[in-house]
Amino acid sequence: MSPQNFSSIPVLDYSLTTSSNPADKAEFISQLQNALINVGFLYLSNTSSVVEDKVVNELVSFIPRLFDLPQEEKEKVIMANSPHFLGYSRLGAELTKGQTDYREQFDFATPHVSRWKPGDPDYYNVWGPSQYPDEPLIPGFRNAIETYFSQVTKLGSQFISLIAQALGLAPDGLSRFYDTPERMQHRGKIVKYPVMNERSASDQGVGPHYDAGFLTILLQVTSHPGLQVQNLSGDWIDASPIPGTFVINFGRALEFATKGIARATSHRVLSPPIGSTTPRYSVPLFHNIALDVRVSEPEYQLEFPPEVLKLRDARGSLSTTDSVNYSEFETQPSGYVQLMGRVKYVLPSSPLFFFVVQFLFFTHRMSHNDTIRNFSRSFSQMDCRYKA
Ligand SMILES: O=C(O)CCC(=O)C(=O)O
Numbered sequence: 001m002s003p004q005n006f007s008s009i010p011v012l013d014y015s016l017t018t019s020s021n022p023a024d025k026a027e028f029i030s031q032l033q034n035a036l037i038n039v040g041f042l043y044l045s046n047t048s049s050v051v052e053d054k055v056v057n058e059l060v061s062f063i064p065r066l067f068d069l070p071q072e073e074k075e076k077v078i079m080a081n082s083p084h085f086l087g088y089s090r091l092g093a094e095l096t097k098g099q100t101d102y103r104e105q106f107d108f109a110t111p112h113v114s115r116w117k118p119g120d121p122d123y124y125n126v127w128g129p130s131q132y133p134d135e136p137l138i139p140g141f142r143n144a145i146e147t148y149f150s151q152v153t154k155l156g157s158q159f160i161s162l163i164a165q166a167l168g169l170a171p172d173g174l175s176r177f178y179d180t181p182e183r184m185q186h187r188g189k190i191v192k193y194p195v196m197n198e199r200s201a202s203d204q205g206v207g208p209h210y211d212a213g214f215l216t217i218l219l220q221v222t223s224h225p226g227l228q229v230q231n232l233s234g235d236w237i238d239a240s241p242i243p244g245t246f247v248i249n250f251g252r253a254l255e256f257a258t259k260g261i262a263r264a265t266s267h268r269v270l271s272p273p274i275g276s277t278t279p280r281y282s283v284p285l286f287h288n289i290a291l292d293v294r295v296s297e298p299e300y301q302l303e304f305p306p307e308v309l310k311l312r313d314a315r316g317s318l319s320t321t322d323s324v325n326y327s328e329f330e331t332q333p334s335g336y337v338q339l340m341g342r343v344k345y346v347l348p349s350s351p352l353f354f355f356v357v358q359f360l361f362f363t364h365r366m367s368h369n370d371t372i373r374n375f376s377r378s379f380s381q382m383d384c385r386y387k388a
């Protein structure tokens, strides 16, 4: 297999970036360059100087309890209540390319206020507060997830600067894609993939898709295999958990912004098979760029050194897979793409109803707010999200 067509995921040691020996950092940057161009995924070890072990362990200890809350308590924070698309999605409420994902999840984000006001783009609606179960039901959980979010976001910001260097840019070469801190909101979720049973219609935990933003930092909480990533020949390569690491992958926004140098890689999760004794849990955090950035605009065009462009060309163009792919980054602001990823939901399962909602939204006959107001709230029992 050519070096460009990976058959395993590299493991990078984050502590090399702060080593007193400059050769260590250079080695890290070179490994990161390979991961960016040829793989799109990596494991990152030795990050505890930024994300403390005790913060990770504290969050992990809450996760089974979070999902074991009574169903009616989980439904109180259902995503359909939130114009910001934050909150609980019950098992089977999400479709990827028309196929049900067998996962249950809580979406959270950096603490934020609602900022949308009349006249603003609809996509400013994604800014807003998370929904939390009542504190006495799970005391300390809110603090645990907020602390985790803040530390992992810091890791993400430091990593963005390393990515810039691996692409031959200055350390702040990607900073133009970010807004002031009070206008940035990173999103993430806590996910449960239940064990399959005799009645399971498929083993799709989450179907093949790309992530949208610049960077995803994923904590695989349990030891289940199941996460798989697709190489250039279309083979699915296991990204099984390695204790003490995060999995990092790159999203479509970074791929567009870097003219295809960094690759977004299609991935999926298979449900724990019959016979597994515990569900699989994971916590992805999606490190976003500013909502108003339109990566195709002149001010966002980056100049890369010829040797880096050569490496991209040696890899070859990224074959189009039929995974969810967020191609709207070519023309639309980042916030719009985020919103689309959220609004492509089917409320009732009727395809006709779905097309009517899609038509109204995408032809701007109905604003996002109206779509939400008119449909989500009244169909909260039938909430559903859809990735096309
Ligand atoms: O749960 C995982 O390991 C990955 C989830 C994922 O790819 C996603 O939610 O975008």
Ligand SMILES: [Fe+2]
Residues within 6 Å of the ligand: 209, 210, 211, 267
């Ligand atoms: Fe993903």
